[in-house]
Amino acid sequence: MLADSNEPLKPLTAKREESSTEPLLKVEDLVKYYPLGRQGFFGAQRGAIKAVDGVSFELCRGETLGLVGETGCGKSTIARTLMRLEEPTSGAAYFKGRDLFALSKAAIQALRREMQMIFQDPFASLNPRMKVGQIIAEPWVVHSGIVPKEEQSQQVSELLERVGLPASDAYRFPHEFSGGQRQRIGIARALALQPDVIICDEPVSALDVSVQAQVINLLAELQTDLGLAYIFIAHDLSVVRHISDRVAVMHLGRIVEIGNEHEIYTRPTHPYTQALLSAVPLPDPEGRKGRNRIVLEGEMPSPIYPPSGCSFRTRCWKAESICSEDRPQLADRFNHGHPSACHFAEPHILATEKMAGSISAQTIALDR
Amino acid sequence: MTASDRAGLRDLEEPVRLITARSVLGALLRDRLMLFPLLFLVVLAVTAIGADFLAPHDPFDQNLRLRNLPPMTASASETSKFPYVLGADPLGRDLLSRLMHGARVSLAVGLSSVIASGTIGILLGLVAGYYRGWLDDIVMRGVDALMGIPGLLLALFILYLVGAGFWNLVLVFALTRWMIYTRVTRGMTLSFREQPFVEGAQTIGCSDSRIIFRHILPNLVPPILVLVTLEIAIVILAEAGLSFLGLGIQPPAPSWGRMVATGRDYITNAWWLITFPGLAILLTALTLNLMATWLRTVSDPTQRWRWFTGRSEQFHDPETEIVVPRREQSSRGSMDISTSPPGTAADVHHLLEVIDLRVKFRTPYGVLNAVNGVSYTLNRGETLAILGESGSGKTVSAEAVMGILDSPPAFVTGGSVLFDGVDLLLVSQSRRRRLCGEKIAMIFQDPLSALNPAYTVGSQIAGMFQEHRGTSKREAIAKAIELMERVRIPSARERAQDYPHQFSGGMRQRVMIASAIALDPDVLIADEPTTALDVTVQAQIMELLAELQVETGMGLILITHDLGVVADVADYVAVMYAGKIVESGPIAEIYKRPAHPYTKGLLASIPRADQKMEYLQPISGAPPNLQSIPSGCPFHPRCAFVVDRCFVEPPPLYKVRQERSSSCHRFEDVMHAS
Ligand SMILES: Nc1ncnc2c1ncn2[C@@H]1O[C@H](COP(=O)(O)OP(=O)(O)O)[C@@H](O)[C@H]1O
Ligand code: SF4
Numbered sequence A: 001m002l003a004d005s006n007e008p009l010k011p012l013t014a015k016r017e018e019s020s021t022e023p024l025l026k027v028e029d030l031v032k033y034y035p036l037g038r039q040g041f042f043g044a045q046r047g048a049i050k051a052v053d054g055v056s057f058e059l060c061r062g063e064t065l066g067l068v069g070e071t072g073c074g075k076s077t078i079a080r081t082l083m084r085l086e087e088p089t090s091g092a093a094y095f096k097g098r099d100l101f102a103l104s105k106a107a108i109q110a111l112r113r114e115m116q117m118i119f120q121d122p123f124a125s126l127n128p129r130m131k132v133g134q135i136i137a138e139p140w141v142v143h144s145g146i147v148p149k150e151e152q153s154q155q156v157s158e159l160l161e162r163v164g165l166p167a168s169d170a171y172r173f174p175h176e177f178s179g180g181q182r183q184r185i186g187i188a189r190a191l192a193l194q195p196d197v198i199i200c201d202e203p204v205s206a207l208d209v210s211v212q213a214q215v216i217n218l219l220a221e222l223q224t225d226l227g228l229a230y231i232f233i234a235h236d237l238s239v240v241r242h243i244s245d246r247v248a249v250m251h252l253g254r255i256v257e258i259g260n261e262h263e264i265y266t267r268p269t270h271p272y273t274q275a276l277l278s279a280v281p282l283p284d285p286e287g288r289k290g291r292n293r294i295v296l297e298g299e300m301p302s303p304i305y306p307p308s309g310c311s312f313r314t315r316c317w318k319a320e321s322i323c324s325e326d327r328p329q330l331a332d333r334f335n336h337g338h339p340s341a342c343h344f345a346e347p348h349i350l351a352t353e354k355m356a357g358s359i360s361a362q363t364i365a366l367d368r
Numbered sequence B: 001m002t003a004s005d006r007a008g009l010r011d012l013e014e015p016v017r018l019i020t021a022r023s024v025l026g027a028l029l030r031d032r033l034m035l036f037p038l039l040f041l042v043v044l045a046v047t048a049i050g051a052d053f054l055a056p057h058d059p060f061d062q063n064l065r066l067r068n069l070p071p072m073t074a075s076a077s078e079t080s081k082f083p084y085v086l087g088a089d090p091l092g093r094d095l096l097s098r099l100m101h102g103a104r105v106s107l108a109v110g111l112s113s114v115i116a117s118g119t120i121g122i123l124l125g126l127v128a129g130y131y132r133g134w135l136d137d138i139v140m141r142g143v144d145a146l147m148g149i150p151g152l153l154l155a156l157f158i159l160y161l162v163g164a165g166f167w168n169l170v171l172v173f174a175l176t177r178w179m180i181y182t183r184v185t186r187g188m189t190l191s192f193r194e195q196p197f198v199e200g201a202q203t204i205g206c207s208d209s210r211i212i213f214r215h216i217l218p219n220l221v222p223p224i225l226v227l228v229t230l231e232i233a234i235v236i237l238a239e240a241g242l243s244f245l246g247l248g249i250q251p252p253a254p255s256w257g258r259m260v261a262t263g264r265d266y267i268t269n270a271w272w273l274i275t276f277p278g279l280a281i282l283l284t285a286l287t288l289n290l291m292a293t294w295l296r297t298v299s300d301p302t303q304r305w306r307w308f309t310g311r312s313e314q315f316h317d318p319e320t321e322i323v324v325p326r327r328e329q330s331s332r333g334s335m336d337i338s339t340s341p342p343g344t345a346a347d348v349h350h351l352l353e354v355i356d357l358r359v360k361f362r363t364p365y366g367v368l369n370a371v372n373g374v375s376y377t378l379n380r381g382e383t384l385a386i387l388g389e390s391g392s393g394k395t396v397s398a399e400a401v402m403g404i405l406d407s408p409p410a411f412v413t414g415g416s417v418l419f420d421g422v423d424l425l426l427v428s429q430s431r432r433r434r435l436c437g438e439k440i441a442m443i444f445q446d447p448l449s450a451l452n453p454a455y456t457v458g459s460q461i462a463g464m465f466q467e468h469r470g471t472s473k474r475e476a477i478a479k480a481i482e483l484m485e486r487v488r489i490p491s492a493r494e495r496a497q498d499y500p501h502q503f504s505g506g507m508r509q510r511v512m513i514a515s516a517i518a519l520d521p522d523v524l525i526a527d528e529p530t531t532a533l534d535v536t537v538q539a540q541i542m543e544l545l546a547e548l549q550v551e552t553g554m555g556l557i558l559i560t561h562d563l564g565v566v567a568d569v570a571d572y573v574a575v576m577y578a579g580k581i582v583e584s585g586p587i588a589e590i591y592k593r594p595a596h597p598y599t600k601g602l603l604a605s606i607p608r609a610d611q612k613m614e615y616l617q618p619i620s621g622a623p624p625n626l627q628s629i630p631s632g633c634p635f636h637p638r639c640a641f642v643v644d645r646c647f648v649e650p651p652p653l654y655k656v657r658q659e660r661s662s663s664c665h666r667f668e669d670v671m672h673a674s
């Protein structure tokens, strides 16, 4: 553990030092393959699941980057490699200028203070044998010198109250709480080390609908008060839109479109983003007749054998021969400030005869 | 966060926070089954420790005049004034005293051996399970190798090498029993290391040893304790076995095993010699076995309360004693109260009409009121969405309609289900089964568990025709393939030969749909058909269902928690909360102007993909525990409109206007509130 990392905690409400232009986290060409089966001796390997296949993005102080895409597209794997729960296959990630993947074990421990994670399953992510107070205080036991022992219970109470639970809950066991309350406890633990970044992997998907908003609001409130940056992973595009400043759309281990929330949701240029957005059900029974919806045919290709060229081409209604030969680069083709990886990217979907043959509905209303 | 937030959900597993001598004693007095074993163990422990003072005679004191003295024979020995209560052994030593000293020896062998083998075994299991890889390989090879050799043979071999004796015995047991712990510990460590809470510990920077000993090990305590207690008994018995062969504790030291071995030779003329030590071994083993189950409960903080509150024993509920799926209701409510929601005037003939359906679950820990009066109607070609959170009773009410509830624990305690005018709850079981396969079909959230993994999907769909229509196998298969094409499964002919696990989630749901529509049902109940699927696949499935509905004119009941999905497809919606329909009516009207605070709250609390919302207005609190549904209006602890009468007076289903109803005393205020 680095000595300099153990300065005492600032009060919980304190704002962080002013943001510089330098991004807090910079991920460059991150790759994570899971080898299939047992690796024998030379050449016996049977290929690999290409869970993350060259992902780059930046995260600034105090901002929320939403990560969306279908199940298995690599969202969680990114979170897990950034948290060093998995070793990356290649690539780099600079956190405040230091390469996360090149750090020594001790330096990683110190870094844990600044990057934390909230998990999807509120029922499995708290140790059933520890009391809530012990769970929240554990980071201070591990990183000694941050909060002296005699102040820990005071700090635990403050954290509990910060996430909307009474201080007396410190003496209860996790199984005594509902899903939403457990997620609050998970948030309190993540806050204990006063991180700069919290990676939230589907933090509300396991919660009851009527409880999701409570947790979403809490996350937003904490961000404003503490200047946190979030990487917010979710498959629910409505939740992501609500909480994110910027959004990255992933398909088969790659980012296919990235930009600020407004750009992605009102002017998507990648066919995959357009299809995803048009498929989201809206709580608007009257508007449903006017909605045109792109219903993709077929299924997501296997991450073991991704298609050549553009990985979306097997489901894309705009695919041409170039799409199977040449992988489209992530580029800002319209100077909208949000790059997308499609040879035929365009902010509107134009009804063509070709499309009429391959998809059920052709147009997407922009700026509904 | 309000106080009511917490009030609702904690009472299910209200913990015993203070474990006092009094609460332990109270629980023990209630649980006689545990009281006696515990007392026995205490006596045993005291005897073993204090044998020197407690034993009436010197266990080594031979008196050849008293050889094989029968029990209860008062005998004036010259060394002691005590009688020989259990008699004497062939060397004239007092049996009781030897038994008491034997307790010490046997328990010492048992405990020491278990501590030794347990420590080795658990450590190896933790390390193998946590680090996996080559460490795991080596350890597990060792385990497999040792498990392959009969333990007794190995023990004999080692004892032959090192000779008998207390510590050698412990060594033998350590070497021959550690694998038992390793196997259990490793398996559980493997699964625990994947748990999010272990990963959470990693993310805050816990060291490996802290994770192993602080996070994983405590979770293994209950099963390990069970194992340890059982192993003590096994070791005591095994020592007896070795003593038989002369390899146990060496004479003259008294061990129970040794005593049984000696007693065997005199079994015909001095029965007490083998009976009493045998009984001691038997009782100890039995006691330890009883302890094992008990320890599992009390060493687990999530289970402990059960023992302390004695709820599992005492639960008894008169309410579920009345199990009447009979129609004895004419209590259809008073004048302005509608019991026939979406749909219409009561005299119209509906395809499906559910009236005041009630279902309870009888569980060991109390009665669960899962469905508390659900009514709705469905007509041909209509889509009715049942909207509610998890646990609100959507699935249970649908399964009650289908007649596929497992009873027990579920009991339909009231109501009727009219299909084409016939009450399904009153017809014979066989007629019902036929109706529900053919006329009413259902698909589930998790098609994998609804499909049989052992048969190809083609033969499963074909089975519908063979079973209900008596179609020949060949023809049925042809029809199955036709259906698979109809639900747009690519290369249907080939895929019909595949097994369910070879399909993706979306395709599996199509298979389910194919088999559900096989017999042209009039009603299709779809229970969260797309919840486990991605939006892209969800859109495909919903589109398919809509098309099929247009083609066949069937009525569709769509069960979901997703307000968006409901808005996209439903004609009518029924909102469920705590086992009740709280609001129902045409979808557009309800979304525009909800008449129940819960619906209103839900609509205000969900984010939307088509607009950036500034702020979500959450509903406070959490859904209630169905074992203790709040009094009056079940929503009152969370309601923004709550008034005094809501605490006591359950709101009936008020008729809001044509086709609309709401179960809220203040529905008018709710509708007119901005
Ligand atoms: N430990 C693992 N071993 C093998 N494959 C894995 C493992 N973890 C994830 N994967 C695979 O990696 C791909 C991406 O998974 P994941 O990152 O979980 O995606 P998402 O979060 O978008 O659901 C999937 O194909 C998944 O099956
Ligand atoms: S590159 Fe081609 S296949 Fe890929 S999204 Fe664009 S048009 Fe479709």
Ligand code: SF4
Residues within 6 Å of the ligand: B596, B597, B598, B633, B634, B635, B636, B639, B640, B641, B642, B643, B646, B651, B663, B664, B665, B666, B667
């Ligand atoms: S009856 Fe009372 S508590 Fe229930 S929903 Fe209406 S206002 Fe709220």
Ligand SMILES: [Mg+2]
Residues within 6 Å of the ligand: A072, A075, A076
């Ligand atoms: Mg995931």
